[in-house]
Amino acid sequence: MDQFLLALCGIPASGKSALASVIVARLTKETDVVIVSTDDWRDDKYYAEFSPDNEKRVRRAALEKTEKAIGEGKSVIHDDTNYYTSMRHELYEITVRRGCSFATVHISTPVDDALSRNTERGSNIPEEVILRINEKLDVPGDRYAWDSPIATVDLGAHTLDDAADEIVERLKTLEPSSEIQETQDSGARSRLVDVITRQVVARFLQENPTYRNDPRVTKARREALARSKAEGLTPHETEQSLMEDLGALVEGER
Known part of the structure; x- marks a missing residue:
């Protein structure tokens, strides 16, 4: 695996630190990886x-x-929260200077869940800080291709293990920032979208095994890939689009 800098983005108490620890546990045999936490x-x-x-x-x-x-x-x-685009860009600039890969993961755990977690763990973070950061957060990928997240994870709905497994697979698709064109049609982006759509289909079939041999599932993925390329969708937008199409397939038969 190539060297990378992974920026976690999310409000306090959203589960970032726990996720970082699980990712590191997955990668210790593949690469030398450390966590830099502003909580220190x-x-x-x-x-x-x-x-x-x-x-x-x-x-x-x-x-x-x-x-x-x-x-x-x-x-x-x-x-860290990395809630402003400018904060994440400072990290991106490091990778450009050093010639390694950059990625963002958006931990999108709802603010109510984060507030509950904060109370349960007896944190020293005031509630108003969480609310303020939630209001000010620049959603990754809204403006720039380099900032498009390789994964958006709600840790109130997904387990740490599942989230970490998906993120690790996506990290393997990255290329050094100095070689990445800041456009939506780079080779690195295409490989990432391919991995993401395969993961979406795998999750769908795990939850809906009766569709395993249904050609409509494969067709939905092909159409999502084509739409992503034609419309210049971000990896996250492509993921959401395919999830909606597969969900509509199930809803149409109820």
């Missing part, structure tokens, strides 16, 4: 005396640690 610089005092200057120092320290690890040949999972 945030404590009770940080939240009690929050200031923009303190946040800037935390971000800068995490970026420096990330670039140092990349420079040492390690892959990195950057575990």
